[in-house]
Amino acid sequence: MTISFLILATLMIAGMVAAMGMRNLVHCILALTLGFAGLAALYLQLGAQFVGLTQILVYVGAVAILTVFAIMMTGSAGPIALPVFSSTWTMGGVVAGAVFAVLAWTIHFGTASRKSPPPQPEATVRQIGDALMHRFVLPLEIIGLLLTAALIGAVLVAMQEKGETP
Amino acid sequence: MSPLSCYLLVSALLFSIGLAGALTRRNAILVLIGIELMLNAANLNFIAFWRYGPDPAALTGMMFAIFSISVAAAEAAVGLGIILAVYRHSRTTDLDQLNSMKG
Structure with missing residues (x-):
């Protein structure tokens, strides 16, 4: 756990x-x-440059503008x-707190995170494009x-229907 | 604490914030944003497991995150379209008032 991780995680959680x-x-x-920008910075810190920049483009760019x-x-x-x-907010808060408690308990006592961290992996845009065009070409087409x-579908759903008063 | 569990803990916190927002807010747009936050928590998990997993050279976790971001973008577009249609029909985005299907 480094200082930069702490700062970015705090920024992201505060924003969310x-x-x-x-x-x-x-x-x-x-x-x-x-919050989305902080999350993108966390991706960059994990060494996933392509996903971090995609996060900025898609979420900070498109989704935020669409929501506005x-x-x-x-x-x-x-x-x-x-x-x-909403009127039932106490119930929702209790459910969310319980979910976080279960997740934190599992993470703390789980065995998946006991190994020593491997060295920083390489993931250049060239490798990602290579993987997208060879191994993952069918998922790419489906996406x-x-x-x-x-x-x-979004345009059809949001379009004004005929005969409907605006 | 190992770095992986730090990231997993942050991701669990993000998921819980999104869940709390989706369950407690009255505005439909913010409920949709809460769902987006939960999807983002899953993406952070994918990237963290890719970084600290046994075989990062296969790029599987990263690919999954990229596809998941694309699906989340499509979901946001369709969801906001549905919210606009509901608003045109009932003139409100307040979920406490959208109860015409309530038994």
Whole structure:
């Protein structure tokens, strides 16, 4: 455990907690981008440069912007008078706490993490492209198909229906 | 504590934050974001196991993370589309008021 890991993990967790806890939705998204950026920095620290930069492109870039658009189109921006947590929030909090307790217990007493860490592995973009084009070519094609279908489906679902009042 | 368990612990914390947000927030958009956080926790696990696993040269964990990010992006697009459709239909994204299917 290094100092940089501690700083990045604290930044990421703080951003995510703020994203889930703030009242104003736009502030939530701002905190969320901070959390996603911290997560990308954690990926970079683990030596996964390609995944870290993909995280920045996809999450900080696309998903955050998409969410901001959804917030603006549903008119949820701005301060709200109603309580932000649902009426059954105690139950949800208890369930989440219990899940974390079980996971932490398993990690602490598990055997998977007892080995000494191996040296930093190499994962250049060339190797990743090589793997994508040879060993993982079928999953790549399926993901392309899935993305196309999902984007067309999203447009169809969100499109104004005929005869519906705007 | 070994470095792997540190990363796993951070990932478990991220998962629990996402779960708490998905279970407690009233706004549907934030529930969707909570689900995204849980997916991100899984990605962090994949990368951590790739880094500290027995055979990092095979790049399996990294590939899984890349595919998982793509599926999560598709999920976010479809989910937000559904939220927009629900909002047009019922004029609210408040989950406590969206109870027309409640028995």
